[in-house]
Amino acid sequence: MVVRVRIRNAETGATVDMELEGENSVEEIIEGVSAYWEKDPGAYVIRRGRRLLRGQQKVQDLDLTSSEELELIPDPEGGSR
Amino acid sequence: MLGKYFQGMEDVIRPGEPDLDRLDRTRRIGWVDLDAVQRSKILVVGAGALGNEVVKDLVLFGFKHLDVLDMDQVVRSNLNRCVLFREGDQLSGKGKSDLVAERARMLNPDVEIKPLQGKVQSLGPKELTSYDMVLGCLDNIAARLHLNANSYYSKVPYIDGGTDGFRGKVQVIIPPVTPCLQCTMNRSHFRVMEHRFSCTGQDTVFYQPKMAAEITTTSVVAAIQVREAVKSLSGMDVVQHVMYYDGLKGTSDVLLLEKDPGCPNHLV
Numbered sequence: 001m002v003v004r005v006r007i008r009n010a011e012t013g014a015t016v017d018m019e020l021e022g023e024n025s026v027e028e029i030i031e032g033v034s035a036y037w038e039k040d041p042g043a044y045v046i047r048r049g050r051r052l053l054r055g056q057q058k059v060q061d062l063d064l065t066s067s068e069e070l071e072l073i074p075d076p077e078g079g080s081r
Numbered sequence: 082m083l084g085k086y087f088q089g090m091e092d093v094i095r096p097g098e099p100d101l102d103r104l105d106r107t108r109r110i111g112w113v114d115l116d117a118v119q120r121s122k123i124l125v126v127g128a129g130a131l132g133n134e135v136v137k138d139l140v141l142f143g144f145k146h147l148d149v150l151d152m153d154q155v156v157r158s159n160l161n162r163c164v165l166f167r168e169g170d171q172l173s174g175k176g177k178s179d180l181v182a183e184r185a186r187m188l189n190p191d192v193e194i195k196p197l198q199g200k201v202q203s204l205g206p207k208e209l210t211s212y213d214m215v216l217g218c219l220d221n222i223a224a225r226l227h228l229n230a231n232s233y234y235s236k237v238p239y240i241d242g243g244t245d246g247f248r249g250k251v252q253v254i255i256p257p258v259t260p261c262l263q264c265t266m267n268r269s270h271f272r273v274m275e276h277r278f279s280c281t282g283q284d285t286v287f288y289q290p291k292m293a294a295e296i297t298t299t300s301v302v303a304a305i306q307v308r309e310a311v312k313s314l315s316g317m318d319v320v321q322h323v324m325y326y327d328g329l330k331g332t333s334d335v336l337l338l339e340k341d342p343g344c345p346n347h348l349v
Contacts, residue, residue, distance in 0.1 A: 041271050047336060050336055051339075055268060076243040079129065080129035080153075
């Protein structure tokens with residue numbers, strides 16, 4: 001099973017299409033697009049509509065369909081210093 | 082209205098009287114359970130940017146019993162976003178938590194606020210169970226995970242705030258109902274943590290990057306944290322489960338999470 005989804009960069013609005021297999025995880029999507037966009041090292045999450053996806057979830061368990069759009073969001077960790 | 086005059090001396094009212102009551106305008110918000118707010122004991126962890134704003138909002142709202150924990154002292158670069166710090170505090174030798182407590186008492190002398198000097202890791206279930214709610218105002222993932230695990234285990238609601246430049250996030254964790262902070266984390270979070278704690282073979286080096294931080298996002302995120310605390314204590318529905326704020330776009334989104342079946346905090 002191969003699905004082609006679109007990933008949106010929440011910071012820039014840029015998009016990229018990504019081919020995924022059932023065994024791929026959300027973490028691999030994060031790493032793939034972070035590398036593609038040369039993102040600064042940091043914490044990121046993936047949003048699907050109104051849901052935030054767990055990193056360990058597999059594509060096959062998510063029932064992702066081709067042409068769906070996911071969004072890469074930075075996960076802010078500052079606040080004290 | 083006239084009926085009140087005939088019910089006894091206690092019910093006599095005077096013109097302008099509502100303006101003598103510090104919390105009159107808060108009392109006008111029908112759903113706020115001000116008694117519950119005033120009875121509650123709140124722990125604020127972190128007395129930096131978010132901690133300053135959170136304490137300011139808690140005190141002005143009417144909270145009366147606060148503890149605030151921090152291990153640091155003020156540096157001058159804190160002054161662009163910390164409403165309770167003053168020029169010269171960086172030379173005072175006082176801890177952030179002491180200064181926050183001191184200035185909070187100036188906002189309302191009736192507030193009982195205890196400064197605690199120490200690391201987040203000093204807080205275990207024994208310490209946390211005495212609180213009704215914990216507000217996390219931290220700056221790193223390791224400290225968040227510690228507070229998350231211990232407050233979840235202690236069944237104490239935990240409201241976590243985070244900022245990065247013009248972006249912010251608030252997650253409301255109500256054990257045992259909601260997913261916890263760790264449920265949302267993935268390898269990218271743990272990689273950041275690994276980067277912060279690097280082992281040289283002889284020693285563990287803690288790398289603390291200087292992050293973008295400013296007051297507008299800080300105040301928005303802190304205000305949401307305090308508002309969610311008020312809602313929870315008043316029996317209102319809280320944010321389910323996490324709110325992301327984008328100050329550049331001027332948008333916020335509330336996103337649903339699910340519990341991670343492998344998360345150790347949900348195995349107990």
